[in-house]
Amino acid sequence: DAEITQSPRHKITETGRQVTLACHQTWNHNNMFWYRQDLGHGLRLIHYSYGVQDTNKGEVSDGYSVSRSNTEDLPLTLESAASSQTSVYFCASSEGQFFGELFFGEGSRLTVL
């Protein structure tokens, strides 16, 4: 079955360290997204991509970056982790820019000490 996998599922890091969260999907979807989920804020979009070499900022992109070198992967990098970036991060993908169903990974729980 096609799926979307995230790694690591849990990570603890220190303030100032660089962290990369991996996302890999086997649906061959063009569109990929990164969201963060926080109590009181719900799900918020960090970055998204409509295809290889395309990346765009979402509503909470400061301190994060992504790159899209192939269809299957969209890694999320925290350049210098901050305590405010402690959160659960979800990767998602869809086919069809406006009408496609969105599918989510299992999430990566990041704690920044």
Next chain:
Amino acid sequence: KQEVTQIPAALSVPEGENLVLNCSFTDSAIYNLQWFRQDPGKGLTSLLLIQSSQREQTSGRLNASLDKSSGRSTLYIAASQPGDSATYLCAVRPVDSSYKLIFGSGTRLLVRP
């Protein structure tokens, strides 16, 4: 600015009951609306996607309706089971910012045996 509201925030019902979860949104200019289920510590599982031109979608014991003009959607769960216990989220894809979904804060459902 599009806002999505889900009422009630929490719901507890005995097993076997039919129940309705509500979702309202402030701007009717949407491409589609999607219902998700989230179990504790897990990712979001897509339940139903309703395009703006559709009135309802059905999958097994689930039926979702959409009244775009009034800004409302309902998720009907027939013959509820303890395994239905989870948080249910609705999300809309706005026409003016189609790259992202706007999520409600969810309804936490407990089905008691």
